[in-house]
Amino acid sequence: MRRAGAVVLLGILVQGSLAAAPDSLPRGVGPEFAAFYKGKTTFSCIGNPSIILKLSQINDNSCDCPDGSDEPGTAACSYLDPLSPEQPLPGSPSGTTNTTSALPGFWCANNGHIGSYIPFMYVNDGVCDSELCCDGSDEFVHVGGVACENRCAAIGKEWRRLERARRESAERSAKKRRTLAKESRELRRRVEAKIVSIKEELATLEVKKVELQKKFEEAKRSEKGKVVKAEGQGGKLGVFVGLAKSRVSELRNTLDKVLDQRDDLQDRVEKLEDILNKLKEEYNPNFNDEGVKAAVKGWEDYAASKAGEKKSDLADGDIMAVLEEDGETSGINWAEFEEGGGSDADVVYHLEAYLPESVREYIHSKLNHVRVWLIENGVLADNPASGTESRLVVAAREALESANNDFSTKTSTLEEQVRDLEKDYGPDDIFRAFKGKCVSADVGEYEYEHCWIDKTTQKSKKGHGNTNMGNFVRIDRELADEEERADGKGLGKGPRIVLRYENGQGCWNGPNRRTDVWLACAETDEVWRVSESEKCVYKMEVGTPAACEEANEPSPSAKDEL
Ligand code: MAN
DSSP states (O other): OOOTTOOOOOOOBOTTOOSOOOTTSOTTOOGGGHHHHTTOSEEEOSSOTTOEEEGGGTTSSSOOSTTSTTOTTSSTTGGGSTTSOOOOOTTOTTSSOOSOOSSOSEEEOOTTSOOEEEOGGGTTSSOOOTTTOTTOGGGTTOGGGOOOOOOHHHHHHHHHHHHHHHHHHHHHHHHHHHHHHHHHHHHHHHHHHHHHHHHHHHHHHHHHHHHHHHHHHHHHHHHHHOOOOOTTOSSHHHHHHHHHHHHHHHHHHHHHHHHHHHHHHHHHHHHHHHHHHHHHHHSOTTSOOHHHHHHHHHHHHHHHHHHTSOOOSOOHHHHHHHHSOOSSSSSOOHHHHHHSTTSHHHHHHTGGGGSOHHHHHHHHHHHHHHHHHHHHTTSSOOOOOTTSOOHHHHHHHHHHHHHHHHHHHHHHHHHHHHHHHHSOOOGGGGGGGGTTOEEEEEETTEEEEEETTTEEEEEETTSOOEEEEEEEEEEEEEEEEOOOOTTSOSOOEEEEEEEEEEOOSBOTTSOBOEEEEEEEEOSSOEEEEEEEEETTEEEEEEEEGGGSOOOOOOOHHHHHHO
């Protein structure tokens, strides 16, 4: 490992340089500077071409060029490195090294791995810098007996393995991002389509509302002018009830009359029986009058047969009960049939009660229109209970109310959808696909949760409840400047998406909590780290495919044009 505090001057990795530098090149010259050294009889300093040196002055361990270009393979000009202390330079008008090195460093070809430059001050310093110079070519004089083995084969193999894994992971992440972008596009399209359809529905509803208002007014007007309804008018059952009621009353009157006649006849029979009884008791059997004798005999037979006769089951009380007027406590309660839930109209009025909750409201509004139509067209009876609105008015009012409710619900849904469409969901609308999703991580005594484009929460694992750490306000970009992490779970360097969450729960003696959620490209959504840089100001580092390179796919409209 390199000594602490050493400045990595230039860790430039030159791709595609697995081949060794040409033999004719002086030690330490990188491929992009080869032209300055190759096939020359003399050497001109790169930054000061007027200074011409002999070839033997290259790498002679003496810094002859002001830009150090004559010493590509030694540490002789290492003081030119920007962080080296200023040194007086012989012949310099300013007397200082107010110049920079023409070369980025000592070139390690690293055959079997990738070539790289190391700072000149590392050359022959007695330390093996295997990470930068795996071939050990920087320690060619073996200071203090140090001999750096060439580890490029193993390091290169491992590097290529990791590189392949990184590339594959990046490809998978990019693919996931494309899927997310596609999902987001589809979600956006749905919102747009919903807005169009709600607007159409509202336009239709507007017309319907005017119609229903008119119908309601008409129904109220006709209600006011209405006189008492004719008995039994209306639907089929209404007619039947009317007919039955008058028929029953007819039969009752007839029974009453028959009963009177019966009583009359009964009286007459009783009178005749008295006469015959008297005859039987008072006639003189000694008179041989055959006619009287036959009459008495006939009477005696009649009386005997009457004595053995069964008495009629029909009690007078029963007949009187039948003759009693119909009402709530006796006979048939016609009112129930005329006003109550017994009409055929009630089947339609109560149909909704049998429907599942989910469709009830919809059917209710549809049914109201049907009811009004049926009542208006005389198919259903409109049977108002006395002192209340007629069903026609009730149905018209309910239909209007239901249309008004429908209108206001749809208006708020429209406003909601329009707001959603205008909301910033990030590049490619990517965070639209994250709606309703959360990621969380256990950190110390809390579980931290990030609900995308919604809020961040600190959840106590000791049962102290949840604390809101901020609600989503906007998407920003900030520059990250962190060392790459071996596991790749870090922000690294470069511009990063930052999701801002503000106005969370108030901090005791402090501001409301807020969170910056920094995003970096990763294959899966994951909260990597949470920190509280100052009291109640949190930083979450979150990995997600959404933060990978933005897809440069042609837009669907561009495709269509092709
Ligand atoms: C709780 C947590 C901490 C916070 C303090 C502030 O303990 O929300 O993160 O720093 O309150 O009082």
